[in-house]
Amino acid sequence: MKFFIDTANLAQIKEANDLGILDGVTTNPSLMAKEGIKGTEAINNHYKTICEMVDGDISAEVLSTTFNEIVEEGKKLAAIHPNIIVKVPMIKEGIKAIKWFTDNGIKTNCTLVFSAGQAILAAKAGATYVSPFIGRIDDSGWDGVQLIAQIANIYSIQGFKTEVLAASIRNPNHIIQCAEAGADVCTCPLEPILGLLKHPLTDIGLAKFLDDAKKM
Secondary structure (H helix, E strand, O other): EEEEOOOOOOHHHHHHHHHOOOOOOOOHHHHHHHHHOOHHHHHHHHHHHHHOOOOEEEEEEOOOOOOOHHHHHHHHOOOOOOOEEEEOOOOHHHHHHHHHHHHHHOOOOEEEEHHHHHHHHHHHHHEEEEEEEHHHHOOOOOOOHHHHHHHHHHHHHOOOOOEEEEOOOOOHHHHHHHHOOOOOOEEHHHHHHHOOOHHHHHHHHHHHHHHHHHHH
């Protein structure tokens, strides 16, 4: 399973990349705004900086909702760097645009996916990635990880090449559950990734080793 970090914060991207386990980055308008990045030129420059930091797929989200506008915006995003993946919302016009991007050699990430039916449409249109939002699904009273397993199973049966990118991950256990459910990728903030490092028995064991070493 590949690890993407879901942020626009360069320091956090660097920290995750320095671990040696980072495969890519996802961002969205909210994350850009959180870092104070506003305006098309500033946002595009930020995407370019991220691409220069991380050797992997970098999802850049369109802000348009009509076919022609999504296509035009997506073409501009894809031109920023070869590693850019155009992030397109799961709407009717988005599916049409994903098919156009697929036919024209531009990779895509279909975002805001909340059902297996939506995931099937994204795969049929040729999306490179599909992003089910498991945390938000959990918030609504459904099981987000179960949806990951359902989509992964459907894709395996049908031979779809689209990768399942588990998004809206809230904690380290989500990452583990998504790995068990067959997710190809997980994307999350830095904190859940670092949380995988932690276990009280590790801390106790290390403390004992260090204490014993002082007695040698």
